[in-house]
């Protein structure tokens with residue numbers, strides 16, 4: 001007796017659903033949602049004062065960021081980097 005068509009269709013659908021679930025599970029394990037934030041580092045051009053804050057649109061390395069609170073010198077953006085915040089377990 002030939003296998004029932006409905007059985008084959010059912011098995012095919014089951015196989016599809018299972019493989020879809022496995023792929024989804026693997027993906028979520030491989031790519032955990034990581035929180036990221038962009039940090040802008042600002043350094044004084046006259047003294048060793050350094051500070052960092054969240055990146056704002058329009059920030060770029062070399063940009064003047066106002067006055068140094070220590071010596072009144074020019075504050076200049078010295079670095080911009082992305083920091084990954086580890087997941088809280």
Ligand SMILES: [Zn+2]
Nearest residue numbers: 044047068071
């Ligand atoms: Zn300074």
